Structures are given as structure tokens and as C-alpha cells.
Amino acid sequence: MRKVLKKIVFSIPGGPEALAATRARKRRRKVNALRRRCYAADVANDIRYLNWHREGADYWKLSSELIFQHHKLEKGLCLPPEARAWFGRTAALETFRLMEEWKTHGFDRSAPVYQSALGILAAYRARLEGIADDNPERLELIARITAYLEDTAPEPAYATPLPARPAPEGVLPMLQELALARRSTRNFTDRKVDPAMVAEAARIGALAPSACNRQPWKVHLYDDPARIRAMLELQNGNSGFGHTVPLLAVICADQGSFFDSSERFEPVLDGGLFLMSFLYGLQAQGLASCCLNWAVPPERDAEGHARGDIPPEHKILTFLAVGHPAPGAVVPLSGRRPLEDTLHWHSETASVTSPAAAAAQ
Numbered sequence: 347m348r349k350v351l352k353k354i355v356f357s358i359p360g361g362p363e364a365l366a367a368t369r370a371r372k373r374r375r376k377v378n379a380l381r382r383r384c385y386a387a388d389v390a391n392d393i394r395y396l397n398w399h400r401e402g403a404d405y406w407k408l409s410s411e412l413i414f415q416h417h418k419l420e421k422g423l424c425l426p427p428e429a430r431a432w433f434g435r436t437a438a439l440e441t442f443r444l445m446e447e448w449k450t451h452g453f454d455r456s457a458p459v460y461q462s463a464l465g466i467l468a469a470y471r472a473r474l475e476g477i478a479d480d481n482p483e484r485l486e487l488i489a490r491i492t493a494y495l496e497d498t499a500p501e502p503a504y505a506t507p508l509p510a511r512p513a514p515e516g517v518l519p520m521l522q523e524l525a526l527a528r529r530s531t532r533n534f535t536d537r538k539v540d541p542a543m544v545a546e547a548a549r550i551g552a553l554a555p556s557a558c559n560r561q562p563w564k565v566h567l568y569d570d571p572a573r574i575r576a577m578l579e580l581q582n583g584n585s586g587f588g589h590t591v592p593l594l595a596v597i598c599a600d601q602g603s604f605f606d607s608s609e610r611f612e613p614v615l616d617g618g619l620f621l622m623s624f625l626y627g628l629q630a631q632g633l634a635s636c637c638l639n640w641a642v643p644p645e646r647d648a649e650g651h652a653r654g655d656i657p658p659e660h661k662i663l664t665f666l667a668v669g670h671p672a673p674g675a676v677v678p679l680s681g682r683r684p685l686e687d688t689l690h691w692h693s694e695t696a697s698v699t700s701p702a703a704a705a706a707q
């Protein structure tokens with residue numbers, strides 16, 4: 347029937363053009379409907395999860411807000427000498443308020459986030475004590491900090507700030523080697539991945555920078571073949587090799603780390619920075635990986651959360667296949683664009699030329 351109709355349309359003058367226009371309209375309608383569903387889901391998601399409103403004990407949001415506040419003090423202590431000596435009163439008061447909330451909920455005072463607060467307050471007190479004036483607000487801050495430090499002593503590991511340290515000699519060729527060695531791999535052996543290697547890679551991942559050091563990343567891990575299969579059914583980029591994946595990681599960002607919608611891109615950016623370091627951490631231990639896009643409509647995203655037991659506030663950024671490469675596995679060259687496509691200098695003197703190329707001229 348379709349074939350007959352098509353034949354008729356093609357026999358009429360202007361028929362093929364009308365058919366093409368109808369198809370284009372249909373495609374546009376479909377794309378627009380998807381766009382509306384995606385943005386509506388994003389807005390609903392922002393309203394629900396991108397805020398620090400807390401009911402009861404919410405460790406994640408409280409720890410995020412505490413880091414956000416005490417990090418203001420910590421970075422203020424690392425500015426050049428011409429910066430103001432006396433700064434940070436509001437951030438310090440907010441830090442006290444959040445530490446009180448921490449205590450009210452009975453959260454562990456030896457936890458890294460609380461210990462970091464103590465280490466930072468100790469350094470901030472030293473700065474305040476070095477100022478020669480009798481400002482009552484400054485003296486009150488010193489007294490309050492002293493009370494916190496007497497209540498729980500900060501562990502030496504949380505002392506801050508630290509001397510800035512240069513990269514070790516000879517590290518650039520090693521980094522170049524590692525970057526060249528990491529290629530998306532789509533052929534794994536069935537050897538299990540040692541969880542200690544995943545932990546080591548995550549330790550490296552966690553050294554990535556993040557907005558106000560809130561470290562929103564979360565990684566959900568699956569090594570059961572049936573579970574992996576169920577998850578990969580929802581993903582469109584693993585055909586031909588999904589069955590070889592021994593470990594599936596789902597890289598997420600916890601949106602509860604962020605205060606409002608103005609931060610809506612931070613989960614993706616911070617999570618991406620974690621991901622890159624995590625990939626290098628895996629590669630450095632002989633593991634291979636392949637990111638698997640999570641470019642899905644909202645309904646499928648919800649299904650991914652359900653199948654993976656992933657809380658809704660953990661925004662899924664990408665799936666990641668991890669494993670030992672199969673013997674003789676090959677990888678695409680995936681040639682890179684020239685640097686001119688990337689670097690856009692707005693400078694009278696600098697250009698795209700690398701130091702090595704400049705030296706060779």
C-alpha cells in the first residue's frame with residue numbers, strides 16, 4: 347500500500363517536493379516535542395534538586411554548604427600579600443552556623459569535611475591574631491574559633507595552606523605518554539576488575555578541581571553481567587561490544603551540592619573533570635575504558651535511575667565501560683583536529699606555536 351502511494355506521489359508534478367516538505371515538518375514536530383520534554387524535565391529537576399533547603403539531617407547538602415563557606419576562608423588565606431589582611435567575617439559566621447548544625451544532627455566530628463573546617467579555622471585564627479587592632483568583631487571571631495578548636499582538636503593532616511609545589515621534573519613526557527595511551531577501547535576480556543584499582547583511580551579523580559571544592563561526583567558500579575546487560579539495553583552506543591564489558595560505571599553528579607539554578611552547568615563540568623582524571627587513573631593501572639553517551643530523553647533517564655538504583659538527585663552524566671583490554675585489541679586512531687581549531691589567542695605576541703616548535707625555528 348505504502349509503495350503504491352509513493353509511486354502515485356512520485357508520478358504527480360511537484361509530488362516528491364511536497365512529500366519531502368511533509369517529512370521535514372514531521373521531523374521538526376518530533377524534534378520540538380522532544381525539546382519541550384527535555385527542558386520541562388530539566389526545570390522540574392532544577393526546582394527539586396538544585397537548592398540547599400534541608401529538612402532534617404541531610405549530610406550531603408550540609409557538607410556541601412559547609413565546604414562552600416569554609417573554602418572562602420581557605421582561599422582568602424592564599425591571596426597575594428597586597429590583599430586585605432582582615433577578611434571573611436561573613437563566611438566565618440556561616441561556617442560556625444553550619445558546624446552547629448553538624449553537631450545538632452550528631453554527624454561525626456572526625457569526618458574530613460568537619461576536620462577541614464577545623465584546619466581552616468585554625469589558619470584563619472592565626473591570620474586574625476596577626477592583625478594589630480582592637481576591633482571587637484575580630485576579637486569575637488578569635489574567641490569563637492578557640493572554643494571550636496578546644497571542643498574538637500583538628501588533625502594535623504588538615505593543616506592549611508600548603509606551599510605551592512611545582513610539577514616533578516620529567517613529568518611532561520609521562521603525561522603525554524599516558525594521554526596517548528588512553529584510547530577508547532571496545533573489546534575487553536572477561537577478567538574481573540579489581541575494586542582496589544577502581545578505588546585508586548577514584549582517588550586520582552577526586553583530585554580534580556571542582557566549583558568551591560564541593561566534589562559533587564558519584565560513581566555507581568555494576569559487575570553483575572545481567573545487571574550490566576539491563577543497563578546497556580538503555581544505551582545506544584555499545585552495540586557489538588557491550589557483551590564484553592566486565593565493569594560498568596555510571597558517572598553522576600549530586601545536584602544537592604549546588605545552591606540554585608545559576609549553578610545548573612556545574613554538575614556536568616565538575617563531573618567531567620573528575621571523569622578525565624578517573625580515566626587516566628584507570629589507564630595508568632593497565633585498565634581500558636570507553637565512555638558511553640547518556641544522550642537520552644527524560645523517560646529513559648528515569649529508567650536508567652530505576653534499573654541502576656541511582657537516586658534521582660544523582661544526575662547521570664555518562665556510562666563508562668571498564669575492563670582489561672582483550673589480547674590484540676585495537677583502537678581507532680581518532681585523529682585530532684589541528685591546534686588552530688582550538689586555541690584562539692587574543693594577543694599581540696602569542697600564537698598557536700608550541701614551545702617545542704618555536705625552539706626548532
Ligand SMILES: Cc1cc2nc3c(=O)[nH]c(=O)nc-3n(C[C@H](O)[C@H](O)[C@H](O)COP(=O)(O)O)c2cc1C
Binds near residue numbers: 582583584640677678
Ligand atoms: C561523553 C562521551 C560519550 C561517548 N559515547 C560513546 C558511545 O556511546 N559509544 C562509543 O563507542 N564511544 C563513545 N565515546 C567515545 C568517543 O567516540 C571517543 O572518546 C572519541 O572518538 C575519541 O577517541 P578516544 O577516546 O579513543 O581518544 C564517547 C565519549 C565521550 C566523551
